Amino acid sequence: MIELFDEGLHSGLNLALEVGKVHYRDKTDHQDLMIFDHARFGRVMSLDGAVQTTENDEFIYHEMFAHVPILAHGSVEKVLIIGGGDGGAACQVLKHKNIEATLVDIDRTVIDLSIEYMPSVSDGAFDNPRLEVVVADGCQFVKDTADKWDVIIIDSTDPHGPGEVLYTEEFYGDCKTCLTDGGIIVTQNGVPFVQPDELRTSYDRLNDLFVDVSFFMATVPSYVGGPLAFGWATDNVALRKVSTGILAERYLDAKIETDYYSPEIHQASFVLPFYVQKILTAEE
Numbered sequence: 189m190i191e192l193f194d195e196g197l198h199s200g201l202n203l204a205l206e207v208g209k210v211h212y213r214d215k216t217d218h219q220d221l222m223i224f225d226h227a228r229f230g231r232v233m234s235l236d237g238a239v240q241t242t243e244n245d246e247f248i249y250h251e252m253f254a255h256v257p258i259l260a261h262g263s264v265e266k267v268l269i270i271g272g273g274d275g276g277a278a279c280q281v282l283k284h285k286n287i288e289a290t291l292v293d294i295d296r297t298v299i300d301l302s303i304e305y306m307p308s309v310s311d312g313a314f315d316n317p318r319l320e321v322v323v324a325d326g327c328q329f330v331k332d333t334a335d336k337w338d339v340i341i342i343d344s345t346d347p348h349g350p351g352e353v354l355y356t357e358e359f360y361g362d363c364k365t366c367l368t369d370g371g372i373i374v375t376q377n378g379v380p381f382v383q384p385d386e387l388r389t390s391y392d393r394l395n396d397l398f399v400d401v402s403f404f405m406a407t408v409p410s411y412v413g414g415p416l417a418f419g420w421a422t423d424n425v426a427l428r429k430v431s432t433g434i435l436a437e438r439y440l441d442a443k444i445e446t447d448y449y450s451p452e453i454h455q456a457s458f459v460l461p462f463y464v465q466k467i468l469t470a471e472e
């Protein structure tokens with residue numbers, strides 16, 4: 189009997205993955221967690237029934253999440269990651285040798301199991317002295333901290349369950365107070381084709397707080413329904429307009445190797461198709 193993992197994240201649309209060996213299937217203190225093998229995606233981690241990370245396509249998501257804001261900014265010293273317990277975003281951030289990062293995830297079990305079963309995703313990030321790990325509620329953390337970061341990466345689940353609070357105006361506002369001048373917040377904003385309302389809601393909330401709000405996109409095959417949108421919010425309007433030439437210089441200087449990100453893709457990822465633009469401008 190073949191077992192199918194049936195992702196019911198989007199109503200009326202199910203992603204079915206053939207389940208190979210199951211490595212973990214249990215409740216953590218915060219969510220249902222499953223880790224299993226899939227012939228195409230490699231090892232897959234799901235939380236509350238939604239695919240979070242797969243070994244074979246995580247590079248697309250994490251490279252874009254980290255390198256787009258870091259290389260657009262040009263002089264990042266500190267990055268805050270909210271969520272991202274698999275360590276994939278941290279791994280990409282730490283490729284920049286001068287950057288120190290703080291990772292705040294609510295679920296210690298996600299971190300531990302990612303290290304145990306999907307070590308290639310974090311690739312040693314959790315042993316890197318430039319990473320500080322805090323197991324805490326991200327909302328509370330940004331309220332309480334007096335520190336500031338140049339980039340904040342909100343690597344959350346979708347806005348259901350424990351991740352929901354990471355899409356509120358209050359949380360975005362608290363993040364803003366933790367940003368250095370001209371800092372950038374990037375968010376996981378779902379697949380616009382199947383989650384248009386989530387996109388619009390975040391857009392409106394971020395627009396109340398920041399001068400420049402937009403999205404960049406990348407197709408992550410295990411996130412069903414088309415390209416995923418990453419939110420972009422900053423008070424420095426110049427950062428979204430940095431030329432490909434400058435990005436290319438910064439990319440070379442950083443001496444990082446990537447399999448998806450390139451300065452050209454960086455530029456192109458901000459070009460939004462009309463169907464996405466219309467979600468953002470439609471009369472409510």
Ligand code: AG3
Pocket residue numbers: 197238239240241272273274275276277343344345346376379410411412
């Ligand atoms: N963050 C992205 C989750 C997106 C899930 N959406 C979906 N399956 N369509 C998860 C953590 C990755 N570091």
